[in-house]
Amino acid sequence: MTVSESASDRPYDLVLRGGTLIDPHGSRAVDLALRDGRVAAHLGRGQPAEALATLDVQGRDLLPGLVDAHAHLREPGLTHKEDFASGTRAAAAGGVTTILNMPTDDPWTDTPVLMRDKARMAQGRVRVDVGLQAVVQCEDRDLRAMRDAGAVSFEIFTADVPENYRHDTLDSLVTAMRKVADCDGLAGVQPSDQALLDAGMSADDGSIAGYCASRPPQAEVVGIAHAVQAAADSRARVHVRQISAIAALDAWRRFRDQADVTLETSIQNLLLTADRYVDLGPAIKASPPFRGDADRRALIEAVRDGSIDMVVTDHAPHTPAEKRAHGRFSDVPGGLPGLQTLLFCMLHLVDRGDVRLADVVRLCAEGPAQRFGLSRKGSLAVGHDADLLVLATGVASTIGNGPSYSKGGPSPFAGLSVPYRLERVFLRGQPIWADGDLIGGARGVVLHPDAL
Structure with missing residues (x-):
């Protein structure tokens, strides 16, 4: 038929x-x-x-071609690390046909003018389709102009960023989410807590262990609780970024039914654990840090049972020289490439029985496309x-x-x-x-x- x-x-x-x-x-x-x-x-x-x-x-x-909802293509300002041309070449070679590009370049994408400028830089140079995400400043009043200029979604940061972007109180988070809801947008939130990070960083001795301790799972727990509460109070649609730990998963399962919220983890969190710092060292420095094997196994179970809605790359490349050029581990720039390898890493999970091939489509194509409003992406249904x-x-x-x-x-x-x-x-x-x-x-x- x-x-x-x-x-x-x-x-x-x-x-x-x-x-x-x-x-x-x-x-x-x-x-x-x-x-x-x-x-x-x-x-x-x-x-x-x-x-x-x-x-x-x-x-x-x-x-269907994969949809990566969390990637940093580094243009403008950081093009020695990556640019629209090189990043989308990697994506095409790895089966990622749609990228949602994060706003933390140089400068950060926080005005309609910068949004339009960024779109012009990409036109005619990208091998796959790219959606642009904007960042919400603490003083932003109306985000409609950003939406009209092309913002597919809006990032709201709660910690570890400059103060003018840091929504580190519940009131600030609710206010920012209401602005996103007012323009019918989706808010992306990295769950963390600045007070806990400050306490941890004050005791960081520059070692790998010190860095890992400086970003404890409890910061994710507090961040998730605040993100879901703010989503409920603001009635905004919210997507929570980069979960990494069992404690954070437990909090997520307790709170998620209170609001319209979804959750991601990165492919590296499903494959790497803290003990790999011994042999891979600065090459895999990222934030949040990698946890123990029990955390990794819990994340695998969560993507399998649907507690986690999508798997992303957090593609955030640095040059190999930049990764090597620091004495203190905490000073190593965080992030690693992933666009070219996402599919193959997911297929590795399929091969060892952690997920099914159908789960790859759900987690890396249909799920992110539906959540971010990409109505013709992520599926091979008729009309897509x-x-x-x-x-x-x-x-x-x-x-x-x-x-x-x-x-x-x-x-x-x-x-x-x-x-x-x-x-x-x-x-x-x-x-x-x-x-x-x-x-x-x-x-x-x-x-x-x-x-x-």
Whole structure:
């Protein structure tokens, strides 16, 4: 039986024959028909259809392109670390077809003028689609102009940032969220507590252990409690960032039903633990710090049972020289690259039985697309953008075997091997990666809320 967007006498642009479509509910045999950059029909296996081209994907899995809701592309001002061109090359090579870019560049994206300037910098240079996120200053009054200038969402920071961006009281957090709600936006909140960070940093002796102790799980617990309470008081839609610890998960499960809130963790929190600082050292310095194996296993269970809504990269590259150039661990810049490796790291979790392939779609495509209002992304349903991945099973891929497109240098996951190969990536029906190479140039666009 055919599932089709609408009747048309025109042939399809492309029909992919013989593949297995993966969605959050499982898998099914589908011949996938594309037209005008969108999924036009789900055809029965072998169903006749007129098409300008066909592609044999027999035995392959078809997944929607991944949506990374938390990445730092570093432009403007920090382009020695990354830029729109290099970061989106890495994304295309890793099957991430939509990036939501964080606002903490130089300068931070906190005005409509800076938002429009940033969009102009990206146009014509991005290989995947990019949405821009704005930051809420403490003195901001009306965010509608930022929304009109292109802000897909709004970041509200509670700690560890300059004072003019730090909403470190419940009243300030509620006020900021109300402004986001007034313009029908989504607020992203990094859960933390400045008082606990100040106490921890005063005792930081510059060692790895000192750094980890300076950002305790209790700071996340307090941050989550405040974020959910403020969301309930303001009636805002809120997305909580970067959970890392069992204690924070426990708090989340207690409070989350009180408001319209969702939660993310990063892929590195699902794979790395604090003991890896011994061999990887500054290369994996990030914030929050990595916790113990019990925390990591609890996070795995939470993504599996749906307590965590999405997995992101927090792609935040620095040059290898910057990562090495500090004596105190606390002074090492935090962040690591992830756009090119997110898919393969998730497939590693699939291979060892931690999650299912359907969970990869739920956590890294459909979930973030729905939460951030990307109505045509994250799914291969009829009518959605034809952003899709062709994945071969039983063919090994090893992270690090091939070019690294990010300026952040080698991945800390180099050497990890999975029994899958990413054969092709399509963006709105056009190929951007095939047979181990980037193709097609800069086909990405800057997404605007009015067009989503």
